[in-house]
Amino acid sequence: MSVGTHGESYVNPPAPAPEASRNGGVGLDDLVQIATKIRNAVESVVEGKPRAVRLALTVLLAEGHLLIEDVPGVGKTLLAKALARSIDCSVRRVQFTPDLLPSDITGVSAYNAERGEFEFKPGPVFANIVVGDEINRASPKTQSALLECMEERQVTVDGATYPLESPFMVIATQNPVEMEGTYPLPEAQRDRFTARISMGYPDPAAELEMIDSHGRSSPLERLTPVAHAHDVRALAEAVRQVHLSPGVRQYAIDLITATRKHPDLRLGASPRATLQLVRAARAYAALDDRDYVVPDDLQALAVPVLAHRLLPTPEALLERRTPEQVVAALVERLPVPGPRR
Known part of the structure; x- marks a missing residue:
């Protein structure tokens, strides 16, 4: 489901030093x-x-x-x-x-x-x-x-x-x-x-x-x-200040867009969901002592951040397919951005 989380793959350009750190904070x-x-x-x-x-x-x-x-x-x-x-x-x-x-x-x-x-x-x-x-x-x-x-x-x-x-x-x-x-x-x-x-x-x-x-x-x-x-x-x-590479940004957009097109959902994720997923991914990365976001962060947060916003179709409800299952399947299916050379 996920790829390796080596820093050099997703830190290009390198993340700037946090403002708080530069100011002695x-x-x-x-x-x-x-x-x-x-x-x-x-x-x-x-x-x-x-x-x-x-x-x-x-x-x-x-x-x-x-x-x-x-x-x-x-x-x-x-x-x-x-x-x-x-x-x-x-x-x-x-x-x-x-x-x-x-x-x-x-x-x-x-x-x-x-x-x-x-x-x-x-x-x-x-x-x-x-x-x-x-x-x-x-x-x-x-x-x-x-x-x-x-x-x-x-x-x-x-x-x-x-x-x-x-x-x-x-x-x-x-x-x-x-x-x-x-x-x-x-x-x-x-x-x-x-x-x-x-x-x-x-x-x-x-x-x-x-x-x-x-x-x-x-x-x-x-x-x-x-x-x-x-x-x-x-x-x-x-x-x-945690860095978000272009590839990871695009991966977040692809994940959000996929919820809007999924046949089991009558309401996909909103633009607010996009912003909150990225903010949460930055915090999740920082807790791992990283100043950059990797696809694994978005994958770990996709279900808790997105599932409660989605509305399943009546057909999906009848077949007991939940938004959590839909998001988990999208994470499995969507291609992950590769390392930047």
């Missing part, structure tokens, strides 16, 4: 060290899920948003909270329920009798990390309150626009749509999530360890921050 080596601290902190709470933790960290460094979907009780909220607590920044949690209103998320203008004027009361979305628990239990109207802030990093209330502080990340959990009391996320909402991951059940060894570590108290209570908000901003800046 965070370089690639610093990025790996800080990211490793965050990953170790999260994995001390979430046992046996290294891939899920790495994907969550990838989305954070790509300045994206994460959707965690799975059945109840497998650690979706625990992963979201652990990632949030490992960083010393503002964190707000929103429990999505059917009676939740959009203003409960964005905030509301209230009349101040003493001052004789309306003043804005910020909602929980005004935080660096917003944990949305069971997002698909709220109505589509309430879900849509996140559209502007996730895409434009701002909130508009009563004609006034309020910017959101960087870094800003929404980590949402949801139950599968076939479960009782859920509303499917609108296509526009799903498209704003950089990646969707599933936790899955832990293996027996990890579950046995969980009994010991979670038996008396939650390890989440003992988790202390290992990075700061300014660290995350510097890491994101370093990730932007």
